Amino acid sequence: MKRGVLKEKETVRVREIIGLLRTHYPQSRTALEFRSPFEILVATILAAQCTDERVNKVTPGLFRKYPTPAHFARADRAELEQDIRSTGFFRNKAKSIIGASMMLVEEYGGTVPDSMEKLVTLPGVARKTANIVLSAGFGKAEGIAVDTHARRLSQRLGLSRETDPDKIERDLLAIVPRTDWLDFNSMLVDHGRALCQARKPKCPECFLRTICPSATVFFQELKNR
Numbered sequence: 001m002k003r004g005v006l007k008e009k010e011t012v013r014v015r016e017i018i019g020l021l022r023t024h025y026p027q028s029r030t031a032l033e034f035r036s037p038f039e040i041l042v043a044t045i046l047a048a049q050c051t052d053e054r055v056n057k058v059t060p061g062l063f064r065k066y067p068t069p070a071h072f073a074r075a076d077r078a079e080l081e082q083d084i085r086s087t088g089f090f091r092n093k094a095k096s097i098i099g100a101s102m103m104l105v106e107e108y109g110g111t112v113p114d115s116m117e118k119l120v121t122l123p124g125v126a127r128k129t130a131n132i133v134l135s136a137g138f139g140k141a142e143g144i145a146v147d148t149h150a151r152r153l154s155q156r157l158g159l160s161r162e163t164d165p166d167k168i169e170r171d172l173l174a175i176v177p178r179t180d181w182l183d184f185n186s187m188l189v190d191h192g193r194a195l196c197q198a199r200k201p202k203c204p205e206c207f208l209r210t211i212c213p214s215a216t217v218f219f220q221e222l223k224n225r
């Protein structure tokens with residue numbers, strides 16, 4: 001089949017996937033709780049290798065104790081580590097939060113910048129975190145966050161063959177319409193939690209099974225069990 005025809009078929013399939021995701025997850029948004037771009041930045045740093053539920057238990061008290069970037073910037077590192085200990089990887093996270101807060105205070109007047117270019121200059125902030133801050137905090141889409149759910153589902157749905165999150169994002173940006181970038185990640189996260197779970201995807205119940213190239217593989221595995 002010619003390259004142009006293949007691309008057209010793929011575009012139709014991607015639009016169908018997005019349409020079905022929208023139908024099933026109409027209110028899709030991050031499960032992290034926040035009241036400002038700065039809070040979603042800190043919450044997203046804390047959410048690495050941790051559940052959103054756990055982060056949501058920690059952040060209310062954390063933001064009462066450290067309400068602004070200036071408070072985090074002058075925090076005692078050992079004390080902050082204990083404050084966020086339950087989210088795991090607390091030493092690295094405390095270092096990132098303090099480093100990012102110091103830069104916000106020194107370079108950005110204590111406010112979170114609303115561009116990818118500036119966000120990724122903050123310590124501990126890579127494209128994934130920046131994408132989440134931009135979409136959730138500012139309603140802006142300069143890319144698509146590729147976290148563990150987006151990575152797994154992009155591969156299973158045949159949207160990317162890559163394993164590196166930056167390369168997966170590049171593939172997604174080429175096929176997902178720009179108007180869908182804003183909530184594409186959160187819809188994949190919702191679907192990853194509801195049906196397309198890492199260990200046992202529920203393909204027989206999945207509304208994407210007729211257009212998902214992985215469905216037959218998992219159906220076969222289920223039969224062989």
Ligand code: SF4
Binds near residue numbers: 156206209215
């Ligand atoms: S059919 Fe299975 S592998 Fe494909 S998206 Fe649905 S749950 Fe995931």
